[in-house]
Amino acid sequence: MALIKLNDLEIEVEDGTNIVEAAREHGIEVPHYCYHPGLTRPANCRMCLVEPYGPIPGAPPGTIGPARQLATGCTTTVRTAPPERKLEDKYDAIVQTDSPRVKKAREDVLEFLLVHHPLDCPVCDQAGECDLQDYSYRHGHDKSRYIEIKNVPPKKDLGPDVLLYSTRCVVCTRCIRFAEEVSGTGELGLVHRGSHDEIDIPRSHEGTPIQLLDNKLAGNVVDICPVGALISKDFLFKSRPWFMEKANSVCSGCSVGCNITVEYKADGVYRLKPRFHEDINQHWMCDDGRLGYHYVNSDDRLQLPLKRVDDALTPTHWADALTVIQEQLSEVEAEDIVVIGSAQATNEDNYVLQQFAHDVLQTTQLGLFGQLPGEEHKFPQFTIEADKNPNTAGARTILGAANGNVVLEGDALWEKVSGAKVVYLVSGAPERPLGDAEKAALERVEFLIVQDILPSEVTQLADMVLPGTTFAEKDGTFTNSTGWVQRIRKTIDPPGEARVDWEITQQLANQLGGEMNYRFAGEISLAIAENVQGYADATHQNIRDAGIKLAE
């Protein structure tokens, strides 16, 4: 640990910490553009200049003063100094981040940054979460002295989801470094020189793109762009950032379990952004997850229970639907019932489901359903996993918790299904295609109950469809492939009459004579902690935003 004096604060930081991070940890802002903790540090924006102190050359020993040159806070790291090089006998470094010189330097750099900037905040998507805007307010001049002609480089379409408004670019090169270091695809570079520097993708002489910015991590460049230069086409002109609510959640796109922030308004989810987690996704998330939220807002969402009447699914009300299911379930023997949980559902959903199967239906035939595996994509600093379900690990453990860890999957499951009379299937994977064998098995079922979020191949075969909820509409936990249990949080209300999955199961259980009385997801997590091996610490109170890693 190094002891540093930062302005008037005396703080201890890890060796190797840079000044920007050391200051941030203690609530002092050192403005910066090019520095990003997940990338290398070129120190080209010159915004994070700080004033280090050191011995004055030629002065008597022990005299210290400000260094002649300001130093960039991002590249200036502090280390424990040997005793003879301590400053004022105890400090490893003395740094001022708010001296007049530093303030002047910031003002000057900001003035330069705004010289060619179009100042189009009113129509810029970044306004409200823009570092240029924020720092200008906090550290900048109140007016511009620039009266010359501004550079107007062209707007560029870089890839499927990324637009570049070159005029707003501050050439911090975060995006270039991201494409080189994290995604390793290197589509981006600088063209021209000096004040005509532009970020661009490789192009032929005629200007036709040779390589688009279309890697699966491309969306991250929009997040790391400190200004409004790189803009997501998906979010373009949709909403002002300050109108959106934010909730910390977990991406449901694959089993990596990237930490995300869901940004939403009352009428739906607007965008997903990655949230830092050191061990899982660092600062990043993939575009599949980022853009994969649209089904939440879909007009086709199941909003009412559907009952098969004369070969057609017709809307009905909950009381009717549950009564019909109750009748069907009470007519058959336990061994004729198969209950299938979902790798898309939360641990809480699956726990209530398995409790329902064991305690009420008295069946041990529990299966697991979910998305088919996709492709794995490996990048230098990021991996998109093949398993497209967020909670396969959790579902397996929890569905099998009271069952000797036997969960039916694959052929074994469909064999059981084809011999069953009533099947209660929780899906949550609307896009999943059904194989011929799977389809045949489901068709043979006398009464198929499907709990899903969108019309799918499974709901077409169902005799009763119950509208469930997506990750954005409920509380709960997901367990990722590396054993991290993490929270998802309710953001918007479910559409129409759709209900949270465990609530549907619980009501059904209670109608069939069960005695379940969970009032909120956190309560279920307490039950999970008590009854499921390895989950003893995984209560909502303990998990918080960082998640909890299960013991190996």
Added chain:
Amino acid sequence: MVEERRILYEHLDVPDINTFDVFRQYDGYTRFEKAIAEYQPEEIAQMVLDSGLKGRGGAGFSTGEKWSFVPRDIEPRYLCCNADESEPGTFSNRYVLEKNPHLLIEGILICCYAMGIETTYVYIRGEFTLGKKMLDAAIKEAYEKGYLGKDVRGTGLNIDIYTHPGAGAYICGEETGLIESLEGKRGQPRNKPPFPAVQGVFMKPTVVQNVETLCNLPFIVGNGVEWYTEMGPTYADTRFDPPKPDANTGTKLYCISGDVNEPGVYELDLGLTCTELIEVAGGLRGEEVKAVIPGGSSAPILTHYELDTRLDFTSLTLAKSMLGSGGIIVMNETRNIVDCLLNIMKFYAHESCGQCTPCRWGTPWVRDIVQRIADGNGRKDTITRPKFGVAENGRWGDTGETEEIYEDLDLLESVANNIANVDTMTWNTICVFGIAVSWPAVSYMRKFRPEFEAAIREGKLVTLPVAEATVPPEENYAYQQRFIPKEFADL
């Protein structure tokens, strides 16, 4: 009358000196052989330190001192020869490359021997096609004669030289920009520290030396330190107790251009005055000297009041300017300083690499302001504001006088100083390109302010008579010494 003292250029005009055999007749490679036979590598390094040789590329940093920073326990180490001579007004290296390339190779050999270096890269300016051709041919010959390659002349040394052409960027003459370019990246300077001596080419310790510096080495080794230190003045830096010798030894290749009768490269002892130099170059073309740029376009300008300034590293630093690369441009009374500054600023705005913010957007801004003044669009509504002071009634207030404010000149000075502050010698940029921009901008404007004011007032370029155009030294702090006290005396 001062005479040229030709050392580096002594045999430059000998026919076929670029071939090994002819070079050999004129003591070629004997100095290298002497170095190997008589001295240990450390002794050579000590000789270079004792000789007081300062880097001829521009910064004027002591070569021996630079070598002492190179860690000798990290392998491999590299030598990088900077032949990207791109400072406007400088053209001495190309003659060495084109006419006497073996001298450079010999210098490289001595440096490699002294520093235990096996690989040398010579980064040649892209425009020097002939120079590269000649050097390549010379290198080929040296390989054939066994002076390069494996086991040089049976000494067990392995020395290789690779030449690498630049692609025409000024910034690739900056040592770290050069290294980046050499590594195949975009030529953008690196943050320092670490300096190239510690992490240079391929992040290994690297000695970066100018062609002229390396060409001095054979003569230091061949003729001895004493012979070398006799040339040029050595001052005493009285900031130290006892005074530290501040050597400006050796000869310098001065590239004299502009309004002189015989422009060209002259090899002269360091420490001659401007006036003497102009004389050497055939005298002034025109009536009187208006200004002299002493060290390439990035050096602050000298006025006719400063013609007695000695052209060496220390004296010019004390005069708030620099010797730089020795590109001396003389201007007579017909030159318009605003126009000169515009020319220089156009160059710098075009050559800024665009890596860091102040330089990327500051240099074109400075250019635009100067352009506006030169076009006659300098803000004409020079603001007059009341001058505060003790008024007639004896009380503090408006004195009734007005003060003319040339907004654009203040803006020019402020913007240039925001890139790099010439008064405190601090810069917010990554490399010293920033100061290379603001130095001329601020010094031209401060020393020739009447001409700038006239351009704004008249709405067109006005060339004033020299006496009127120049601000006298006692009136302008631009002349004042920077941060070194003027207690330097001849030893």
